[in-house]
Amino acid sequence: MFDRVRNVSGSRTPVRPGDPTGWSGVRGKRVLVTGGTRGLGEQIVRLLAAEGARVATCARGAGDLAALAASLDSPLFTRALDVTEPERLEEFVAAMANRFGGLDGVVACAGGSRGGRFEETDAEDWAATWEVNVGHAARLVRAAVPHLRAAGGGSVVVISSISGWKPGPPVQYGVAKSAQIQLAASLARELGPDGIRVNAVSPGSMLIPGRRWDRMRREDSEAYAGFVATELPSGAPVAPEEVARVVAFLLSDWSSGISGAHLPVDRAQNAPSPDGY
Template sequence: MFESVSNVSEGRAIDSGQGARGWSGVSGKRVLVTGGTRGLGEQIVRLLAAEGARVATCARTAQDLETLRGTVDAAAPDGLFTRALDVTEPERLEAFVTASASRFGGLDGVVACAGGSRGRGLEQTDAGDWAATWELNVGHTARLVRAAVPYLRTAGGGSVVVISSISGWKPGPDAQYGTAKSAQIHLAASLARELGPDGIRVNAVSPGSMLIPGRRWDRMRRDEPEAFAAFAAAELPGGEPVAPQEVARVVAFLLSDWSSGISGANLPVDRAQNAPSPDGY
């Protein structure tokens, strides 16, 4: 059984809270997740709602949000709060943060999950592709956190989770994507230092290649089984890509009080994957 322990150097008690009874969870926490209708974002939203969190999410397509809400509303304590928007549009993301905090009476956590890449190899990618990739990943994350900080501070602190990628430090195509993901990892570490005095924790989560129905690795496994097997043998010690549900559980942990001692970290969730693509390093 867990008990409170005394921190002699700081002269204060660290209470284990609900740890004595088990997983403290995210029940009742107010969390905003960007890009919550597909892939990892969808799994994060579904898990948080199932665990009793109050969840807001946004995506570009209203129909996708309607579909998600139709299956999540019953699990979410107050239903799922959604808004259709592009996270790169000026002021719209910030307005959604404000509306979510108003709906929930504050915020306890945010997850920057929207991301992606534009362009291909260096010679097929122009300055606009680099700028768009940067804004979708790094710019949107910075603006999300900036807008959420007043509400997290008012709540006495909170947790920010930035979804990066193993491509942020393991080189592979395309360079604009890996560069943006690397910047997200640095951003999380820097903001953890800056916002720590307010009780706000900031961490990055770096998934490996995720097995998402209909996406790249799922298609490769179905359409090119020999190539997929070779990729798995060379780069995936676990034998297959990580599932988005596995990554979502790590995100939920970082949003929970059980991770109170973790800030400024980058947590890979990749089953010890080596290179992020079949092309190797």
């Protein structure tokens, strides 16, 4: 009964030879990932490529894209762009679908925040934070829908954050990430008749070289130890590789029954920052 896996479009996907579980993974799938040169985005791209997917990614730095492509054993389709630039992201989606002959999945991973504490943050900071998170994700999905529909369905993964459902500063970031969770749930209902699944993944604090928690660990080890002891029951932040595996599962046919879900991947983390609730 596990010799093949039926996907949401009703077609059957051959499994890997010799795999008794029927797990076909993402082999052969055509997937676009935004923000794929650093941190979680990079780990998602590397895992998908290693698992046999045909991958495209974009980021602002052409040098970073070239270095990532050179480090992989399989071809990577790339383009240097800012996901908030009008029409640039949409053009990349069309180019990727044309290059690969279609599209099976997209991952909205690019994100970020501008501004500081609430009283220090102006309207431009709120608008920029919203656009790089919610605006970019919405435009990515809208551009991808015709291609996903033409393929008989597909999977969309929106990378939100623990900050989207557990309060902590900066507030403009938390509000945008919360909206991404709602976006995924609403689009899952609207696009479900086309066989398109949409889910949100919320990583907890991740230990990424050069980023906030890594800097705290190196520069203020006592504060970092206190944060881990108070907020992280497992004794360590979640690793980007752990989150990437969840994303790969959601892109695979084995997750065909999951849509409109919000999946925290945070090792039961409490507050998203040392500030607590």
